[in-house]
Amino acid sequence: MPVEEFVAGWISGALGLVLGHPFDTVKVRLQTQTTYQGIIDCMVKTYRHESLLGFFKGMSFPIASIAVVNSVLFGVYSNTLLALTTTSHQERWAQPPSYTHVFIAGCTGGFVQAYCLAPFDLIKVRLQNQTEPRARPGSPPPRYRGPVHCAVSICREDGPWGLFRGAWALTLRDTPTLGIYFVTYEWLCRQSTPDRQNPGAATVLVAGGFAGIASWAVATPLDVIKSRMQMGGLKHRVYRGVLDCMVSSARQEGLGVFFRGLTINSARAFPVNAVTFLTYEYLLSSWG
Numbered sequence: 670m671p672v673e674e675f676v677a678g679w680i681s682g683a684l685g686l687v688l689g690h691p692f693d694t695v696k697v698r699l700q701t702q703t704t705y706q707g708i709i710d711c712m713v714k715t716y717r718h719e720s721l722l723g724f725f726k727g728m729s730f731p732i733a734s735i736a737v738v739n740s741v742l743f744g745v746y747s748n749t750l751l752a753l754t755t756t757s758h759q760e761r762w763a764q765p766p767s768y769t770h771v772f773i774a775g776c777t778g779g780f781v782q783a784y785c786l787a788p789f790d791l792i793k794v795r796l797q798n799q800t801e802p803r804a805r806p807g808s809p810p811p812r813y814r815g816p817v818h819c820a821v822s823i824c825r826e827d828g829p830w831g832l833f834r835g836a837w838a839l840t841l842r843d844t845p846t847l848g849i850y851f852v853t854y855e856w857l858c859r860q861s862t863p864d865r866q867n868p869g870a871a872t873v874l875v876a877g878g879f880a881g882i883a884s885w886a887v888a889t890p891l892d893v894i895k896s897r898m899q900m901g902g903l904k905h906r907v908y909r910g911v912l913d914c915m916v917s918s919a920r921q922e923g924l925g926v927f928f929r930g931l932t933i934n935s936a937r938a939f940p941v942n943a944v945t946f947l948t949y950e951y952l953l954s955s956w957g
């Protein structure tokens with residue numbers, strides 16, 4: 670099993686993550702809290718209350734963990750495609766796989782990565798939702814002192830399975846959307862590249878960026894549900910399951926709730942995925 674894809678997925682995921690984290694914090698807050706009027710209001714309040722550091726809350730943890738999960742996504746995707754088509758990454762532009770194979774490999778990567786991602790994503794969301802300013806004298810201490818304390822507290826309160834709160838919603842979000850992600854990327858690259866040639870850097874950047882936007886646009890309704898289920902049991906209400914969360918969110922806040930965070934998700938998705946794909950392709954071709 671080729672392992673370069675896993676390493677390239679990890680490095681490219683880490684670079685994308687740093688670039689996208691401030692957008693991600695605003696998105697998580699908009700989806701789970703009702704105190705903000707919109708993106709700008711959330712940004713201004715975060716900055717006033719917590720300074721620039723507020724946007725980077727919980728970032729060291731995703732770099733060490735979620736970037737590794739990106740390596741699972743790209744590694745499983747590439748190896749599934751290899752099993753389906755017997756063409757390695759180096760031969761893939763000269764002998765392009767069918768879109769059905771790309772979709773199946775993307776869904777497989779999405780399914781496997783969802784279970785690896787679940788505990789790390791839960792901790793990230795819980796930390797990003799702590800709006801207390803850092804170490805201001807007299808202010809109440811935040812509920813979680815950091816990622817390890819957060820993981821230990823969740824295990825203590827809900828048992829080890831508590832770390833998988835929201836995992837089912839995450840799987841439903843990631844399995845089909847990662848199929849869409851890789852199909853969009855492949856399709857855009859092939860549209861703008863002469864037959865059987867490798868795409869240039871600009872093509873990879875644009876195709877990666879739009880693949881991110883397309884997949885996040887489809888993923889946003891389940892992303893809202895996932896974030897709400899992950900926050901369940903804190904100040905937020907507990908849902909009986911994905912369907913209960915969907916129905917009660919729609920009843921209380923209207924259908925618009927499913928598109929909360931769509932604009933910020935898309936604004937974040939372009940640069941993050943442009944850089945992720947460019948780094949991934951660059952690393953694989955230079956190791957090639």
Ligand SMILES: CN(C)C(=N)NCCC[C@H](N)C(=O)O
Pocket residue numbers: 682685686739842843846847850881884885888938941942945
């Ligand atoms: C719609 N979904 C779930 C995705 N496209 N996932 C792939 C993630 C790629 C990148 N790290 C990101 O966070 O955008």
